[in-house]
Amino acid sequence: MKKVGIIIDKYHLNYKVTDFLKYLKSIAEVKLYVEESYFLKSSNQNFDEDLFFVKGKGEIILSLVKLIEEHTSIPVINSFKATCLAINRFLNSTYLRKAEIPVPDFSLNPKGEPPPFKDFIIKNIVDQGVYKFSPILMEENGNTRVADKRALDEVNGKEHQYNFLYYQKFIKSKWEYKIYGIGENVFFYKQLPVLINPNKTESRQKIDEISELKEYCLKAMEVMDIKITSLDFHKTQDGQFFLTDINCTPNFNYIKDGHKIVADYLLEQAKN
Amino acid sequence: MNIGILSKRTTNLAGKIKQFYENKGFNVTIYTLENLSINENLFCNDFYILKSKKLFFLYAGFFLKANKIPVVPDPQVSFMQKNRIQSHFLLEKADLLVPKFYLGKSETLINQLGSKDFPLILKPIMGSGSKGVKVIKSVQELKAEDNEILYLEDFIKGLHYNVYFIGNRVCTLIKPPLSNEHVDMEEVKTPKDIEDLIKKWRLFLAENNLFGHLDIVREESSKDLYIVDPGSFPEFTNWMCSSSPVEEICNLILHRVKKLKNNQNN
Numbered sequence: 212m213k214k215v216g217i218i219i220d221k222y223h224l225n226y227k228v229t230d231f232l233k234y235l236k237s238i239a240e241v242k243l244y245v246e247e248s249y250f251l252k253s254s255n256q257n258f259d260e261d262l263f264f265v266k267g268k269g270e271i272i273l274s275l276v277k278l279i280e281e282h283t284s285i286p287v288i289n290s291f292k293a294t295c296l297a298i299n300r301f302l303n304s305t306y307l308r309k310a311e312i313p314v315p316d317f318s319l320n321p322k323g324e325p326p327p328f329k330d331f332i333i334k335n336i337v338d339q340g341v342y343k344f345s346p347i348l349m350e351e352n353g354n355t356r357v358a359d360k361r362a363l364d365e366v367n368g369k370e371h372q373y374n375f376l377y378y379q380k381f382i383k384s385k386w387e388y389k390i391y392g393i394g395e396n397v398f399f400y401k402q403l404p405v406l407i408n409p410n411k412t413e414s415r416q417k418i419d420e421i422s423e424l425k426e427y428c429l430k431a432m433e434v435m436d437i438k439i440t441s442l443d444f445h446k447t448q449d450g451q452f453f454l455t456d457i458n459c460t461p462n463f464n465y466i467k468d469g470h471k472i473v474a475d476y477l478l479e480q481a482k483n
Numbered sequence: 484m485n486i487g488i489l490s491k492r493t494t495n496l497a498g499k500i501k502q503f504y505e506n507k508g509f510n511v512t513i514y515t516l517e518n519l520s521i522n523e524n525l526f527c528n529d530f531y532i533l534k535s536k537k538l539f540f541l542y543a544g545f546f547l548k549a550n551k552i553p554v555v556p557d558p559q560v561s562f563m564q565k566n567r568i569q570s571h572f573l574l575e576k577a578d579l580l581v582p583k584f585y586l587g588k589s590e591t592l593i594n595q596l597g598s599k600d601f602p603l604i605l606k607p608i609m610g611s612g613s614k615g616v617k618v619i620k621s622v623q624e625l626k627a628e629d630n631e632i633l634y635l636e637d638f639i640k641g642l643h644y645n646v647y648f649i650g651n652r653v654c655t656l657i658k659p660p661l662s663n664e665h666v667d668m669e670e671v672k673t674p675k676d677i678e679d680l681i682k683k684w685r686l687f688l689a690e691n692n693l694f695g696h697l698d699i700v701r702e703e704s705s706k707d708l709y710i711v712d713p714g715s716f717p718e719f720t721n722w723m724c725s726s727s728p729v730e731e732i733c734n735l736i737l738h739r740v741k742k743l744k745n746n747q748n749n
Contacts, residue, residue, distance in 0.1 A: 247588060248588070248591055249591065250585070250591050252583065252585055253585070254583050269632075270586075271587060271632060277569070278572075281575070281576070301546075302542070306549060309549045319539070319543075320520045320521075320522075321516060321519065326520075326522070327522060327523075327524070373539070374516060375539055
């Protein structure tokens with residue numbers, strides 16, 4: 212039996228991987244590395260897993276992934292590079308645009324300095340913790356302006372971290388297209404945008420493959436070295452898609468048999 | 484030619500660099516955290532000098548580099564020297580000795596570390612220099628730390644050096660332990676093993692390592708040299724090996740930019 216190490220935080224362990232773990236344990240030996248109780252020693256090189264699967268994005272998780280990548284040849288999904296880029300909205304926008312994947316215009320500005328576009332959404336820069344999007348609508352002179360509460364707290368709150376805001380040009384879209392990439396397989400869904408209906412699963416529906424989105428998805432995965440992901444796209448009135456978000460710890464439970472698809476894919480990628 | 488300098492301050496070394504280039508007829512703008520907006524407006528300059536490793540300057544560096552505007556020093560190499568975890572593995576890869584580190588939630592560290600593991604040095608994960616660095620002598624002292632995640636390093640007892648390099652010139656100084664770059668230091672003749680170490684480090688990063696510094700500790704009993712802090716762009720406050728490091732640094736940067744632009748054109 213293959214040995215699979217799961218590097219995970221408590222939140223994902225408690226709420227997101229029950230079926231996945233049950234299935235994976237029936238086909239592989241599984242060892243858990245839980246962020247909240249993990250003691251990382253830089254000298255540790257004793258890993259005998261055939262593959263690591265990462266389900267979290269905290270600082271200890273990232274450091275453990277880096278250590279495994281530096282000290283062993285064991286495949287890690289998703290890699291250090293993939294996770295670092297996926298959690299950093301500014302950096303992933305920069306590199307995705309460089310790869311000619313359409314992303315909305317974006318700007319990183321000191322507090323008080325407006326971005327060079329009128330309709331925007333303010334998002335936090337590094338999406339590292341467990342958090343539910345909490346939008347604040349700020350309609351101004353007919354322009355759509357939205358801010359995620361977390362982004363404002365990180366700049367203005369009691370324990371503010373920095374003085375910069377990440378602005379993304381707001382793309383008005385009837386639907387939000389939710390695309391999952393697992394290896395070379397791409398799965399297509401759409402739902403009403405969270406600003407229209409905060410219960411994102413209520414309107415979610417499976418849709419036929421959209422070849423343009425499939426191409427963007429696979430290209431984004433290649434550029435960011437990301438093997439398992441979900442991507443959000445908005446579509447303008449004239450039919451142009453924009454990638455608004457990329458996630459390295461997608462909830463694959465939304466896909467029919469998602470837990471099995473992911474587990475089977477992981478075993479295919481394990482060391483021989 | 485238009486030059487942008489990404490710097491915390493407009494004074495000190497950044498100010499001197501600006502002055503040097505202006506005297507040569509260049510247009511120079513210093514971007515501090517007050518006037519830096521990271522978007523296409525930055526494309527007005529021909530190249531950038533990444534003086535500070537603060538996160539937002541690094542972001543600007545990544546953004547500019549991705550858009551084919553030369554940035555010196557390289558943002559990725561500077562970032563790896565700013566993040567303790569990354570710099571540990573980078574130095575290890577360069578075949579240099581680094582202290583072991585431990586990382587975890589404070590509660591986990593308190594449970595896992597024994598009395599024989601102390602003293603340790605507590606450092607911020609993102610940081611360089613002596614800011615936020617302190618010696619932890621026992622588990623009891625860890626209990627007083629309210630940080631969620633703590634990064635601790637083995638404490639290397641020995642003689643502390645601050646070693647600058649600009650091109651192939653090395654300037655070695657003895658410094659008080661855990662002090663910053665700006666305290667009074669004693670210049671010494673560079674020992675052969677330090678000279679070799681700097682050479683190895685420079686060669687490892689090749690053209691991405693034009694100048695910089697390493698904080699090194701010579702371990703008391705083994706005499707081994709441990710790197711405890713690398714730096715990609717120090718202030719060179721204590722540089723005592725030529726009249727002014729500014730001209731040498733500025734010329735190295737211009738030479739590097741020329742090469743980067745040539746590479747882009749070919």
